[in-house]
Amino acid sequence: MTTSPSTDAIRPFRLAVPEADLADLHDRLDRTRWPDQLPGVGWSYGVPASYLRELVHHWRHVYDWRAAEARLNEWPQFTTTIDGATVHFAHIRSPVPDATPLVLTHGWPGSIVEFLDVVGPLTDPAAHGGDPADAFHVVLPSIPGFGLSGPTAEPGWEAGRVADAWAELMSRLGYERFGAQGGDWGAAISRELGRAHPDRVLGVHLNLLPGAQATSEPAEEELAALTPEERERTLASWRGWQAWSSEGTGYAVLQATRPQTLAYALTDSPVGQLAWIVEKFREWTDSEELPEEAVDRDRLLTNVMLYWLTGTAGSSARIYYERAHATGRAARPTEPSTAPTAVALFPAELQLPLRHKADRTENIVRWTEQPRGGHFAAMEEPELLVADVRAFFRQLRERG
Numbered sequence: 109m110t111t112s113p114s115t116d117a118i119r120p121f122r123l124a125v126p127e128a129d130l131a132d133l134h135d136r137l138d139r140t141r142w143p144d145q146l147p148g149v150g151w152s153y154g155v156p157a158s159y160l161r162e163l164v165h166h167w168r169h170v171y172d173w174r175a176a177e178a179r180l181n182e183w184p185q186f187t188t189t190i191d192g193a194t195v196h197f198a199h200i201r202s203p204v205p206d207a208t209p210l211v212l213t214h215g216w217p218g219s220i221v222e223f224l225d226v227v228g229p230l231t232d233p234a235a236h237g238g239d240p241a242d243a244f245h246v247v248l249p250s251i252p253g254f255g256l257s258g259p260t261a262e263p264g265w266e267a268g269r270v271a272d273a274w275a276e277l278m279s280r281l282g283y284e285r286f287g288a289q290g291g292d293w294g295a296a297i298s299r300e301l302g303r304a305h306p307d308r309v310l311g312v313h314l315n316l317l318p319g320a321q322a323t324s325e326p327a328e329e330e331l332a333a334l335t336p337e338e339r340e341r342t343l344a345s346w347r348g349w350q351a352w353s354s355e356g357t358g359y360a361v362l363q364a365t366r367p368q369t370l371a372y373a374l375t376d377s378p379v380g381q382l383a384w385i386v387e388k389f390r391e392w393t394d395s396e397e398l399p400e401e402a403v404d405r406d407r408l409l410t411n412v413m414l415y416w417l418t419g420t421a422g423s424s425a426r427i428y429y430e431r432a433h434a435t436g437r438a439a440r441p442t443e444p445s446t447a448p449t450a451v452a453l454f455p456a457e458l459q460l461p462l463r464h465k466a467d468r469t470e471n472i473v474r475w476t477e478q479p480r481g482g483h484f485a486a487m488e489e490p491e492l493l494v495a496d497v498r499a500f501f502r503q504l505r506e507r508g
Contacts, residue, residue, distance in 0.1 A: 116280060121185040121196060121256070123177045125417055130173060133378055133416065137168040140379045151390065155383045159398070163386065164379055167409055176410040179224065183248070187256075188280060190273045193265065196256035197249040199281060202231040204243035208310065208501055209283035211247045211274055211301075215292020215316075216424055217385040218484065219255050220248045221411040225490035230497065241505075242498040244287075249277060251293065251427065255414040259423030266430035267293065271300035275308060284308060287501055291315040291485055293427060299470070302447025311448040311473075311504045313497050315485040319469065320461030322346035338464060345462055352459060356391070359384070363425035364432035371422025378416050385412050392483035394456035402488045450474035450500040454489065456482030474500050 145157040183198035198220060201207075210230065214222050223246075229236040230244045250257035252265045252273065274297065278286050287310045290298035295316040302312040322345035331339050362370055374381045386399060386408065393402035400408075415421055449470045453460055455478065466472055476496055481489035 116188065116190075118186050118188045118280060121187045123181050123185070123256075125173065125177060129417060134168060136378050137164055140164065140377075151387075155387050155390075160379065160383055160386070163405070164382065166405065167378075167382070171406055171409050173410075173413060176406070176413065180221070180410075183227070188277065190276050191269065192262060193252040193260050193273070194257055195249055195252060195273060195277060197247055197277065198227075200227050200231050200246045200248070202243040202245050204232075204240050207231070207243035207245045209247065209278065209281075209286035210244040210497075210501075211249065211278060211286060211288050211298075212486075213249065213270075213274070213288070213290035213294030213297045214251065214254070215290070215294045216254070216427065217388055217411070217415070218292065218294075219411050219414045220250055221407060221414065222484060222486045223248055224407065224487075226486050226494050229490070229494045233498070238498065242502060244497075244501075245283070247278065247281065247283075247286075249274060251297070251424070253420060253423035253426055255418050255420055255424070258418055258420035260426070263426070264430060266427060266434050267296040268300045268304065270297045270427075271304055274301055275305045278308070285310055287311050287313065289313040289315075289497055291483065296431075299445060299449075302449065303443070303445035306446045309447045311450065311501060312445070313450045313452070313500050315452045315454060315493065316457060316459075316483070317451050317461040317466055317470070320466040321349055321459040322462060322465075323349055334464065338462070341460075342462055342464075345460060348459060356458070359388070360428055363428035365429070367422050367425035367429050370425060374415075374421035375419050381416050381421055382409075382412050384421070385415065389484065392456075392458055393488055394454070394480055394482040402482060403484060404487075407487065444469050444471070446471050448473045448504055450476070450496070452485070452493065452496045453477045454481035454483070454485050454492075455479070458483055474503060 142157060146153065150156060183200055185198045187194055187196050212223050214220055227246050229238065231246050233242045234240045251270055253260040285308055288298040288301045295314045296318050298312050298314060302309040322342050325346055326342050331342060334342060374384055389399035389403055389408055393399055395401035449472050451461060451466060451472060463475055478492050481492060485493045
């Protein structure tokens with residue numbers, strides 16, 4: 109990747125949303141045109157109107173963006189231009205000078221808001237009851253096309269290209285060796301970072317492993333080679349994949365085929381944007397009925413605000429299109445990753461990976477099962493995630 113003095117500068121950034129943008133949001137919320145709903149169907153047809161009306165009322169009359177903005181501005185933030193795209197990131201250095209550099213990557217429909225509760229314990233473990241030896245210098249980039257890194261101005265921003273951009277970003281920050289962590293698209297990007305740059309990546313910690321599920325009915329020969337426990341996991345994974353393919357992929361198909369058409373609705377309607385995102389927080393978290401059982405509702409709304417205020421519903425969706433239509437180098441790679449990899453399994457995750465499949469494509473050195481939590485691990489169970497990340501990189505240090 110080539111850079112020039114005019115484009116590789118790192119520029120300070122501070123969130124300061126104009127009051128007019130907030131007034132416009134409030135006006136749109138006040139003038140929402142609500143659809144009808146069938147009685148008694150709950151969430152089976154999508155987000156219930158009764159739930160969404162109450163959440164929108166909270167958004168309009170209770171939620172405080174300025175407080176959330178101030179919280180985000182506690183992090184030193186910057187922008188830089190990499191491969192023609194604006195990359196926004198927060199960079200929080202540890203008080204421990206020789207801390208391990210770590211890049212954390214969010215997914216869709218997430219943002220750097222996902223990491224609000226893990227940055228403190230990761231950067232300053234001593235202040236949170238931990239060992240200073242487990243400290244990290246944390247880098248939180250927004251994926252190109254998402255939120256404050258959006259929109260993108262050209263096609264082609266799939267996971268591999270983002271991974272290359274992260275490698276360049278870490279070089280600009282002076283980190284030649286570093287770790288990576290992520291879930292959702294952040295997992296795909298972190299995995300690609302380790303695969304494409306194994307000389308620089310100390311280790312990859314994932315709370316989702318793309319492609320390691322039972323995506324086809326397991327053959328008898330495959331099942332026969334497994335332990336009874338692994339056999340049941342494989343069959344459960346296949347059942348989960350069938351259910352996911354039948355009921356859970358509508359959003360991904362639309363974003364992978366017609367993201368521009370979707371963008372008109374979500375960019376014009378804050379309630380539409382909210383519904384599109386909150387449905388996934390309800391379906392993908394470790395909750396029984398409402399997403400607030402797993403994720404604080406104001407934190408959820410702050411995440412939605414980063415999409416709304418930046419108008420990046422469409423450009424963030426394009427990563428699905430780029431992956432689905434990738435060819436050549438950008439197509440999904442087949443060669444295994446050599447980077448030491450840890451997988452943390454949170455039980456309510458959409459598609460739990462299978463160890464015997466993961467071993468075919470990854471250099472797995474740590475595999476842990478968590479007692480609770482779902483897809484948004486950093487938001488749902490920050491203490492569990494932090495503990496597992498610390499343990500993984502401690503393991504790598506001790507191994508030398």
